[in-house]
Amino acid sequence: MRIKKATVDGVWYADKIGQIFEVVRENSVAILTKCGGHHSVLREDAEVIVTEKRPAEAGERVLITYAAPIEEQAYEKGDVFVAESTNDPVHKCVRVLGMPEYIDYTEYEVIVENEVKYEEADEMKNGKTRYDLAVENAREAIEELRLAAYEQGYEDAKRRIYTKDPAVSAQACRDEIVEQAKADVEKLSNYGDGVRYVTGTGSVATCNVGFVVNSDKRTVVALLKGLRTGKVYAKGIAKAAPSDCFNVHIGKAIALRRALGLTVPDEYLNAPQPTEVRVGDVIEVTLDSGEIEKKPVISLKAGSLNAHLPGRIIQYPSHYAKIINDSREEVGE
Known part of the structure; x- marks a missing residue:
């Protein structure tokens, strides 16, 4: 499922237009997806894409479901390409139009349908009564409220920062945002004990949170790596704009939230620039x-x-x- 739009202000996927998520289940109103947990998306805001996990044939469209390379690359999860040649350079790998490097079989699925018609039975659907579906929808709503309450804490912090007396300097605002980012990373990484991540197959993996920092390129990459498998299940990237001052703590908070599929607070993306020089700058x-x-x-x-x-x-x-x-x-x- 790809996010097309956000018709309601403040929904969790408002900043995820164009991103794809795996569907858990759906009804006539909403689609339940996997995104650092299970969260609902209004059906009118999403495009359902049906794929098959098989080698692509020339001319077929492929969807990137897992961008494997750790280094910088020209494609990412959610991109769609047309297969130009198959089994190139090795079995099941493909080369696509407009892309110099090949795409590994583990990174793509073949798109077989973009439009899916849904039929609703009067009393039963998939063996469930309307009462069963209503209970499921209520549980989803409770989960959305829980996530909203978690995010509300960051909205409150933002208001505290930006509604202070005008005499408070931009430096003081930046200092507070940096401290908030440090606490955010600590909490989201479960104070160093790892996070639970729902994989593309539906299983739950316990992952270590790691960071790759490149101060010269002004980038931070957050990696969720399985404790047992050592496999990288998700990654998030933060890169400072050329005109911005790089801060590794803000970068880690942004990258980790992107890896977990969480909203990035505006204050991280628009932190004031430093005005006071300090030892270590x-x-x-x-x-x-x-x-x-x-x-x-x-x-x-x-x-x-x-x-x-x-x-x-x-x-x-x-x-x-x-x-x-x-x-x-x-x-x-």
Whole structure:
């Protein structure tokens, strides 16, 4: 099932337009999906895609259901391609139109139908009475309320941050968002004891939460890896915009929430930029020659705006220097 739209404000899938999820069951009103648990989607907001797990033939459309490579790649879960050649370069793998690399058999399923007609019986459907279906729908509604209550905590935090006295600095807002992100990662990873993840086959795997951080590329990748199998069941990626200051704690919170299929709070995506330099921050300095240096702040001179970098003292703020990384992990913050 692919999310086409969100007709109701505030639904859990409002920021997941275009993403695909496995269907658990459905009725005339809603479709129950797997997304870090079981959550409902209004039928009018979704497109049901029927697939078969078999080798594709040339000319058939394939749906990416699991993008296996860990490194950067040109496709992701939910993408649809047309198979150009099969068993290329190995058995069951395919090459598709417009894509230089091949797609492994474990990564795709063949699309056999995009439109599915649903017939509702008056009293029975799949051996269940209307009463049975009503009970199931009520349980789904309770689950939605539970998830909404969890997310409401982040909405309340956002209001606390952005409705403060205008005199409160952007730096104070950013500091609070960073602390919120740290607590979020700790809670979502079950304080280091792992998470339960519903796999594509419907089984539940206990996974370790791991992160791959690349400060140079300003990216964080969250990986959910099975404790027993060692298999990567899900991943989420966060990448700082070129104009943003990179912060590994905010990046981890964004990446982990994406791996778990949870909504990413707006404050993570739109955190204010830092305005105060601190020990451990990485500063980008543009020299008179046009050369660019990136160095950490090793000390601050009391009573002045001078920041001591390795081999250089600069004034901050200034038009030739900006903070590009305020993670400060090396100094224990």
